[in-house]
Amino acid sequence: MLVMTAVGFFLSRGKALATVSGDARRLHSLPNYYGFFAAMLVAVPALLLTALWLLVQPMLIQNAVIDLIPAGMVSEGSSVNLVMSDVRRVADGLDAAIAQGALTTEEAATLDATQTDVRATLADVGVALGSEVAPPVLDAAQEYRAMSAQGSDWMAIVVLALALAGMLVAVRMAHGRFRARNMVERGVLALLMIAASLAILTTVGIVLSMLFESMNFFRMHPWTDFFFGSSWAPNFRGDSDLSILPLLWGTLYISLIALLVAVPIGLFAAIYLSEYASAGVRALAKPLLEILAGIPTIVYGLFALLTVGPFLVNIFGRGDAGLLGVDWMSGATAVLTAGLVMGIMLIPFVSSLSDDIINAVPQSLRDGSFGLGATHSETVRQVVLPAALPGIVGAILLAASRAIGETMIVVLGAGAIARISPNPLEAMTTITTRIVSQLTGDTDFASPETLVAFALGLTLFVLTLGLNVLALYIVRKYREQYE
Template structure:
């Protein structure tokens, strides 16, 4: 039984437990002539929670632990002699998983019997043909150890899934029956239900924290492995980015940081003034009819896929800037440039600035505006000297959100700015960003333990630290101005 079916069965058991628990509470109260301590629904909720929550927690833990245990066991079955020269064990394990999935597909289609598979060896023709039919093409001869490892991987996964099914069903049915038998008119079912819900809410609130900790930990550990292979001084202070997966790489981050900040700066120069002016118009000048039309039209920009923006930069804006500005001024001949990506990215993040700033400006108390009008200020003076300063902390937050969106963008940069890592002030030259190189370094069948691959984690950690520093600075500015107006 697959995971989806297990979850569905547990959900059905929970619903059934709710109905039966509620019915039992009502029947006991009627039979004994006593009032229930809690509403009947709480008794049903208690049975449903005991039927579902522990089983789902076991499912999550099992899905995290089982793959690691199977990978460790199967990886130990593959000797070093079965790993091709210049290859990596992780690549062989990928082949093992691929063959195991292919064998499952072949067996499901009836191409082989389970008994045939148990006696099969690596020098097979029928199985190779069957695997090719389900999309698993084996290029060369498969070592016996690899094929045996694939069979073991498949068998262990199957056994683990069977054990998981039995354990979850037994746990769900057992705890549901135990909770059902505990129901009585005096049972504080509401307290039990609310305690469960409180624990679930606390667990849900910790997901973001644990996710952040996991991301940072993975970045730190892999970055540490990278700096054991490559000099940190060269990484942070070199002005050359030239990865060579066969050795002799130069992995300086400065060109990537420059391209990231340069493109993001151009995007903010485009988005912030336009976004703020749109927000001021919508909040202070536009009537209900104009606002109901203009705001949704602006927010449509946020729903356009970034690949569409990238194609617009590549096909339309890039050639236009090259033909009408770059070439006549002698500043470049490429349609991919910082200016192309920056302008398109700025258009993309306009809704982030305008919508958030509009909501923030509308949240400024009307009493501040009325006080300014009473002192003789005009509408424009009120906006400039009262409304915008009062809304400044929120506007700074909106700009930071837009900046974070610009820094993390990849597709527009790939299509609009190119992939050239260089230090230049010319906005008509092609450049690239940190995020683009993170993707490029982790793309393809490369050895994960090489510095050229691990550098992606060092790039990610550096970008994370820089963004964190910008957020801390923005928080300081927000608090300073907030104290001024409170």
């Protein structure tokens, strides 16, 4: 495809020049535009068809191969995805055996699981399987290989034929009066629109996938218990209590503590850096402060578990051994532990956004305030902050969305107990932690205990989306317009 793209570029460019006897001044566009048009007409449709083919072919092959698996093998312990995973592993093992010369193509196609130890044969070439290969799985793997190879051959033929057709059309259209520049610019504009649409389509796909799985969950579990129940106790054996309220309480409680830590420190840091710090101090302090944003959240989680948690236990726990002589905190995992560490993580988020917003306030407002006799602190309090307030509120709400979606800090710092309690020294859990827990391991996506993760994810998505929309509304409605 790349060779045909290059050939099309030079053929189209050469023909365009040939039609005007080599005088580029008589062309409508620069010579390279004719080559670029040919390259686009060759490569773009072929690449799009290749991507579409690679997406659709595995699904079609799976639908055809799964019919070879007896219905008895697809039980509660072996879902369709697990069986197909075994099929693909065996097919990959056969390909590896052929590549290493342990099997010929004919032997791989006629291998019989009832007569040959397929697991041992594949282990000889470095492909380890967890268990013996059932005859239906081997038959499905052989069919999978054959259909994949046939599909790849047809893809190569069709894609190259399309590329060749594009090259012939481009070369035929190349002449002095052809508006190559206009066509190239329209083509680039179309590609930019497609790229911009991918983010929107991805968001729509995520929402729809969660929505459909959530609908399956609510067919198995009453929505009243999910939204208005009081306990969370999944057991994967039926009769589970799956209420979101304890998880929602833990999520909002930890996020509130995090914001109580991050907002004052981050906002004061932004005010100092933008209004009081010298250029040298700002150049040094701002990057050092934003280093916190680059630390992985798992490191924050370890910091919460190994440092902040034991520190709080020494203050509020262990009876007479504690600094306060009380026994309020029994372990290092607690709401306060996760909230404090999450607040530290959010400090650069709040400070960076607030700093940019405060710096956007025109200097003329400060100068006018100074001219009226106001001090520096009065100018900051009565002029700068009110002008920047909508943007600061929007930054705080965006930080809240970030806190609500955090996982690793909560897993290591807050514990895994779902409860509704006002005590910040007790262990609790959040929605994101339970999503991870419910989807960990080989799950069957056919029980309410697994599908509840999608209902939790959809609820969390709606919650964070609402905060983001509220932030945008506040910023747009109350922001000041300056010239």
